[in-house]
Each structure stands twice: as C-alpha cells, then as structure tokens.
Amino acid sequence: xxxxxxxxxxxxxxxxxxxxxxxxxxxxxxxxxxxxxxxxxxxxxxxxxxxxxxxxxxxxxxxxxxxxxxxxxxxxxxxxxxxxxxxxxxxxxxxx
Numbered sequence: 001x002x003x004x005x006x007x008x009x010x011x012x013x014x015x016x017x018x019x020x021x022x023x024x025x026x027x028x029x030x031x032x033x034x035x036x037x038x039x040x041x042x043x044x045x046x047x048x049x050x051x052x053x054x055x056x057x058x059x060x061x062x063x064x065x066x067x068x069x070x071x072x073x074x075x076x077x078x079x080x081x082x083x084x085x086x087x088x089x090x091x092x093x094x095x096x
Contacts, residue, residue, distance in 0.1 A: 013027060022062065026058075026062065
C-alpha cells in the first residue's frame with residue numbers, strides 16, 4: 001500500500017478494514033508517524049511523570065463514533081434483556 005510497494009486488491013482492503021472496524025479510506029490515509037510521535041513524546045516525558053498524547057482529530061472522531069456505537073449496542077441489549085426478564089416474570093406468574 002505504501003508507495004505502491006504492495007498492490008492490495010479492493011476486496012482484500014475491504015476485508016482488512018472490516019476486521020479492524022474502520023473504512024478502507026481510513027486505512028489508505030492512516031499516518032503511522034502520528035502514532036510514533038505520540039509514543040516518542042510519551043517516552044521522553046515518562047521519566048518526568050508528564051504524559052503528553054497527541055491524536056489526530058480524524059482518529060479521535062473515529063474513536064468517539066465507535067464508542068457511541070458500542071454504547072448504543074449496550075443500551076439495545078440492556079433493553080432486550082429487561083424485556084426478556086419482564087416476559088419471563090409474566091410467564092412464571094401465569095404458570096403458578
């Protein structure tokens with residue numbers, strides 16, 4: 001992918017993106033230097049107990065969207081569990 005060193009088929013790129021839960025476009029535009037810069041800053045400041053992290057705004061938005069999605073899933077499953085519990089309570093009441 002980088003500098004056309006490896007030709008990745010569209011389908012393969014989509015599969016990789018799916019596994020990583022990102023879009024193919026996000027894979028294409030991923031900047032490893034930003035991750036490395038954050039790690040270097042962490043290592044430099046670690047001895048001084050100062051931790052500085054820099055995150056790309058696009059990556060931050062991706063994480064926030066993923067967190068929102070997971071929170072929505074949790075809420076959906078919580079409601080589903082409560083609904084099933086209510087149904088079970090009603091069934092057990094009528095079976096007595």
